[in-house]
Amino acid sequence: MSAPARPMAERPVMLITGTRKGIGKYLAETYVKRGYIVEGCSRGEASFEAEGYTHTSMDISEEKAVKAWVSGIARRHGRIDCVLNNAAIASMNHVLLTPAATANRMLAVNVTATMLVCRDAAKVMMRRRYGRIVNFTTIVDPIGLAGEAIYAASKAAVVTFTRILAFELGDWGITCNSFGATPIMTDMIKGVPKEKIDAVVNALAIKRLGKPEDCVNVCDFFINPLSDNITAQVVYLGGVS
């Protein structure tokens, strides 16, 4: 689909966290091209410009910043249709070498911030009794990857949070699902040794790296208006379950 001729008021509004780089940037560029109004954020400045895309520089683990971000969007557009909670941080370290501050920071950004964005966006979605929330997890929890215990634990928390959130928001027509990618070549995993990534990929049913396109494909399914009966699910790439 190319750029829309639809008036602004009819264009669905999508929030995506972590859009400066990596998967989030790809998601933002893809959905804005398809005619969504995309509201993105990250701590850094925007790394691209597009009609229909607005970037806010903020830290999603700050409660007041999230509230102000979502309020501003609600005032400007009067609606929120979809939320893709993509932003996250990882620290690949043996647990015996992990300081408490690193663990706490990962939990704050990956878990609490996801909850904050869901909470404030859901309040806006409730007005129209419609919403689609997709929270990003990872395969490293189900495959039990050594060296990523805290990161995996934070993403396991995202899955549980999302599953229960689905029950808390179901009455308002809001669906909540999780999506877990296989390794995708972004900055997040650039420090992971190649042999380790190869070993993960070779243990998959589909033995290839993940691609940002795979992420869009799964999000497309979850955010489809016809997916109103698809909630509390988690989809992993590559055959992981």
Added chain:
Amino acid sequence: MIDRTVAMEIVLSALREAVDQNGGDASGVNEQTVIVGPEAVIDSIGVVSLIVDIEQRLEMDHQVSVTLANDRAMSQRNSPFRTAAVLADHILATEREGAVS
């Protein structure tokens, strides 16, 4: 800034709507109406909807952006949502603090 009369009006009109939607009789709703606990006029999901509805009315109609279920509120011994009057006072206190947490 809103004053107490406005806060009270927002609470009462949102509460009447909530009771109405629950199939109850909203005509008796007043400042003393109980919102939380055994004598409450709405159930616990009704309270969630009511609080969100009030936040949205404050935001849309008065450009007041507050999170009513904030840390201060949730750590109080008595719920700041227990009656319409207590809730209206809580809205004013939260707005004064400019607090979301």
